[in-house]
Amino acid sequence: MADGRHSSAVRGDSLLFLTDEQLRQGSEAMFFAYRGFTADPDRILADLTYGRAHHRAIHFIGRAPGTTVNNLLNILGVTKQSLNRVLRTLISDGLVQSKVGRNDKRERHLYLTDDGRALEQQLSDAQRARLRAAFRDAGPEAVAGFRTVLEAMMDPEMRASYAKLRESGT
Amino acid sequence: MADGRHSSAVRGDSLLFLTDEQLRQGSEAMFFAYRGFTADPDRILADLTYGRAHHRAIHFIGRAPGTTVNNLLNILGVTKQSLNRVLRTLISDGLVQSKVGRNDKRERHLYLTDDGRALEQQLSDAQRARLRAAFRDAGPEAVAGFRTVLEAMMDPEMRASYAKLRESGT
DNA sequence: CAGTTTATGTCAGCCTTGTTGACACTCCAA
DNA sequence: TTGGAGTGTCAACAAGGCTGACATAAACTG
Numbered sequence: 001m002a003d004g005r006h007s008s009a010v011r012g013d014s015l016l017f018l019t020d021e022q023l024r025q026g027s028e029a030m031f032f033a034y035r036g037f038t039a040d041p042d043r044i045l046a047d048l049t050y051g052r053a054h055h056r057a058i059h060f061i062g063r064a065p066g067t068t069v070n071n072l073l074n075i076l077g078v079t080k081q082s083l084n085r086v087l088r089t090l091i092s093d094g095l096v097q098s099k100v101g102r103n104d105k106r107e108r109h110l111y112l113t114d115d116g117r118a119l120e121q122q123l124s125d126a127q128r129a130r131l132r133a134a135f136r137d138a139g140p141e142a143v144a145g146f147r148t149v150l151e152a153m154m155d156p157e158m159r160a161s162y163a164k165l166r167e168s169g170t
Numbered sequence: 171m172a173d174g175r176h177s178s179a180v181r182g183d184s185l186l187f188l189t190d191e192q193l194r195q196g197s198e199a200m201f202f203a204y205r206g207f208t209a210d211p212d213r214i215l216a217d218l219t220y221g222r223a224h225h226r227a228i229h230f231i232g233r234a235p236g237t238t239v240n241n242l243l244n245i246l247g248v249t250k251q252s253l254n255r256v257l258r259t260l261i262s263d264g265l266v267q268s269k270v271g272r273n274d275k276r277e278r279h280l281y282l283t284d285d286g287r288a289l290e291q292q293l294s295d296a297q298r299a300r301l302r303a304a305f306r307d308a309g310p311e312a313v314a315g316f317r318t319v320l321e322a323m324m325d326p327e328m329r330a331s332y333a334k335l336r337e338s339g340t
Numbered sequence: 341c342a343g344t345t346t347a348t349g350t351c352a353g354c355c356t357t358g359t360t361g362a363c364a365c366t367c368c369a370a
Numbered sequence: 371t372t373g374g375a376g377t378g379t380c381a382a383c384a385a386g387g388c389t390g391a392c393a394t395a396a397a398c399t400g
Binding site for chain 1: 187188190191192193194195196197198199200201202203204205206207209226229233247294297298300301302303304305306307308309310311312313314315316317318319320321322323324325328329331332335336339340
Binding site for chain 4: 068069070080081084088101104106107108
């Protein structure tokens with residue numbers, strides 16, 4: 001780590017494109033792009049009493065209906081207390097329904113209600129509009145590269161969750 | 171928005187790759203990847219008394235030494251009260267130095283101290299290691315696509331900030 | 341010069357969303 | 371029957387956003 005700012009560039013091989021400057025630009029691109037990515041749903045949520053945490057819960061429940069609390073916990077990477085606070089409000093507001101498991105009655109299976117689905121739709125429409133525009137501007141090859149790099153950036157467990165959701169959705 | 175889940179796929183043109191399912195996968199990829207992206211610096215920061223907000227401030231001061239408070243405010247997109255809380259601790263901890271402007275004495279120009287640079291290096295090394303691995307695995311074409319899409323996702327002002335930093339760094 | 345605007349700092353208070361620790365309940369499995 | 375897993379909940383706390391209000395100094399403007 002003490003070999004300076006061109007640690008990866010001096011090799012002179014096919015990894016020349018990995019200068020520290022390129023990597024720094026990659027970081028900054030992630031930072032600025034993530035802001036854009038969340039901006040539209042955030043605006044909608046601000047008017048309701050909800051935040052990004054609610055959005056995430058709604059998104060993943062909508063994506064995998066009947067998922068258990070524990071499953072959701074792993075996907076979201078927060079503590080159960082944190083998730084529970086969010087779920088409690090969503091359930092009492094009638095956006096999410098919690099059903100006791102049929103086989104294992106300790107488990108709660110989570111579903112969106114009609115209202116929940118409506119909000120999910122509204123939020124993801126807003127988010128997708130931006131993504132759609134970005135994908136269209138960038139073109140299919142760029143999108144493929146985008147996805148390849150993002151997948152490579154994930155932690156292995158997250159990559160597994162991602163792959164699982166991906167196959168279930170196709 | 172009521173035209174269902176294949177709103178963009180039914181056109182049958184070159185935008186076929188923009189199905190809502192593709193877009194949803196894009197969202198989820200962003201979510202999981204961003205978690206990975208911040209994970210390593212977060213681990214380092216947890217041991218100090220600092221958080222992600224400190225990281226961001228240190229990063230951009232290191233990137234554009236002598237930047238003003240107002241400039242940083244625009245880049246980070248937070249309120250001055252929020253930024254000030256972070257800057258105050260960084261300055262009193264001797265990681266950041268604040269100099270009164272030469273021309274305009276109302277402005278404060280921000281610089282990293284030697285200690286600040288050391289922490290910045292440590293944090294960005296951790297972050298770059300992951301990015302480097304991801305870029306290497308994905309290859310140059312994928313990286314180009316990654317950057318193209320991210321740039322297209324940004325708000326216009328953010329894209330301007332990004333471009334400005336990019337040219338200053340090269 | 342007087343008045344306004346700009347750049348910055350700071351105080352106080354609020355919200356969301358994360359954390360830990362503790363405890364209770366239900367139920368499955370050995 | 372006992373241990374452990376899955377869940378819910380209470381309390382307390384911290385980070386880091388936010389708004390509103392106010393202060394100061396410097397720069398700009400008529």
